[in-house]
Amino acid sequence: MNFKVPIFDVKNLNFKVDNQNILSNISFEIFKAEYIAIIGPNGGGKTTLVRMLLGLEKPTSGEVKIYGQKLKDFKEWYKIGFVPQRASHVDVNFPATVEDIVKMGRISKRKLFSKSLKKDIEAVNDAMLKMDVYDLKDKMVGNLSGGQRQRVMCARALASHPEILILDEPNTGVDVVSQNRFYALLRKLNQEDKITIVFITHDVGVIADDIARLFTVNEKITVCNDPKKMMSCDDMSKLYGIDAHLIHNHRHEH
């Protein structure tokens, strides 16, 4: 596996709002096919960090490089799939079938004035199959359960054949059975399709066996390179005010 060129290269990132530090001195790299979980207390800056990776927020200082390029020069956004926090809270009246939503994922790949090709249809069907939502394709998204919607949003992100998937707590308000099903699908994407996954979650214990590294974000970042040895991470997490039970809540105990 090529671990040489990082997908994300973040150096000395700072973010201030009204002179208050939200993120201080953040540096890390994310490599191909890694599975990274980001945890941290609410208001600790996890979402802000991810928004800066995606260019939705500009850092006060520091730099984000993506595939070796500065964010503003980066053009191949189809390589990045983003599933936002509100994935499971969709406007119920929005006129969209599951297929409509997943098709949106192909737009970043399309060239102007080219029609929807066979390739697009295949990619959309493939993404729906992968996330177990193919049978729902003609249903209105507004009528789906939280867990189904979450998988649809993920299928949309997968339709552009991304190399990295960034998920910001897409599982808020989703029941445990659906969540575990979702985690299993993510594991498969990471292990079989070698898709890099960056996952902001409150539920790190359940996916502890899947992840390669654990980032704890609370203004500063702490990188835990061996999440299976939870003790050292556990101590760190306590330092940053995170409930230890999140980490002890291991999948095998479920």
Place this chain on the structure above:
Amino acid sequence: MLEMFQYDFMQRAFLVGIVIAILASISGTFVVLKRYSLMSETLAHSALVGVAVALVAGYSPMWIALIIAVLSAWLIEYLRSYFSLYSDSVLAILLSGSLAIAVIIISLGESFNNSLMSYLFGSILSVSDDDVFYILLFGGLSLVALLTFSKELYFIAYDEEVAQTSGIKVKALNFLLVTVVAVIISLSIRVVGSLLIGALMVIPTVTALQFKKGFFYTVVLSVIFAILSVISGMTFSFYFSLPSGATIVLSILSIFIISLVVNKR
């Protein structure tokens, strides 16, 4: 019913009306989904400033209305994306500001009350051959722009930030949409009138949304409802000598109410 087509002005009014119905309902779909319904009202009032200026200065109202509506659309989008103002307050401020300016200009030149009425509420008598030509030309261009970028605009309406992270030029396309909407509104003031065009943009889509279909069928339904209301509105306008904008809006309102009843569970 066919006797009304013996008149040239009716043929022109119907042609223009149907073109406007198609344009207003397609652009209206994006406007409604972006929670921008008030924008069409605001731009219509800006267009009214153009009409007032043109009537006082003796220019063609459609052109001046078009220029002022487009400038106003850009101002709205600029304020919305570069300042952290609530977009509905921006719209409300511009709406009343435009109306105030229009009223002052209108009061300064007192001699055109009749023609003003037709620009406020629409008139099937007033469509000239020149109007038809320019409405087809600019309407055609607007339609091409909307259809070319319909997928992107739909995505932006669904989730602006996720669209941006997919590499879609959100700001540029938002400017494109408001420009096209401003153009369509200016073209519409002849037959629908500047105070009523907002309804023709918003109500067909809101009606179509009642049927809870996907994107494609929602747009198709909204176009059908808009065309139906323009045809029936103009027919009423012809036989009862009423302002066409008002009869069109009442027609689309009736369709909306029927759809509410039909879709009530």
